[in-house]
Amino acid sequence: MDAGLAAVLGALAGSVATIGAALATGWAQRESALITVRSEHRRDRREPRQNAYKEFISIAHRMRNLTAAWAVDVNLTPEIDDTREEAWSQTERTLKQVATDAVLAGPTPVAKAAIELTQSATQLVINLKTYRQCVAEGQGRLVREMRRQLFVSATEFDAALSGFMLIAQSALDDDGSL
Template identity: 65%
Template sequence: MDAGTAAVLGALAGSVATIGAAMATGWAQREGARITARSEHRRERREPRYNAYKEFIAEATRMRNASAVWGIDLSHTSEVDDEIIDYWRLVENALKNKARDVVLAGPTKVTKAVIELERLATELVVEFMTYRDVVGQEPLQSEMRRQLLLKAREFESALVSFKLSAQVALDDDGS
């Protein structure tokens, strides 16, 4: 090989290496920008999710607190009047209003947990209203009291599941 051919091949090799390095640098910059954008997107999604989850948990906790005594003591038979029923309905509606925000914030696992809590909240209110209607009618009263105990415990368990799902969703860094 003569010196001229060697010089041309050397220049060609240098050009290919320069182009390859430029392409690799460009790819690395694009990848870095994509990672940064993804990280920023996740951060922007986390804050609204956090707020939606926090507000929903507050309402679900109100429902749990209202039903707590019914989920602990089977012999508990306090007076049930329209004022108490109205309170339960108010708490149920507040819970469902906050649930919409959580459903929109996602992700799917959290949405499923919210839908379950909404269903249980409605069932708790229905069970409570039915209990009010059968007070003094044994054995119906005992059976409805037992149903209230089961629903209250089921709601408590579903609330714990929601909290754990929400925590996992907030901790997800996308990796």
């Protein structure tokens, strides 16, 4: 090989190496920028999510407090009056309203848990109203069945609330590294 060809090949090899190094550096910088952007996005989303989750959990706790007596023992029959029934209904409506913020705040597992909790609250109120109607109509067998349904609904609501809180906490703790 003569000196001229060796010089051209050396220059070509140097150019290819320089281009390769430039591409690798550019790719690394791009990835670093993406990581920074993702991190900032997660940080910006955390506070609104936390506020939405906190409000939703607060209303759900109010519902839990109103229904706690029904989840203690299937044989207990706590007193129900119009005021208590209206409090249940109003709390369930409020829960549905704030659920929208929790669902939109995401991510998907939190949204699913919020929907499940809201549906559980609705079922609880439906069972309460049916129970009251059965009591008013003196339908003994149906009263016992609806009391059992109320117990099941109240315990399912309690479990759904606990599940939502754990999933929400996990979503807030997610730093995107997994």
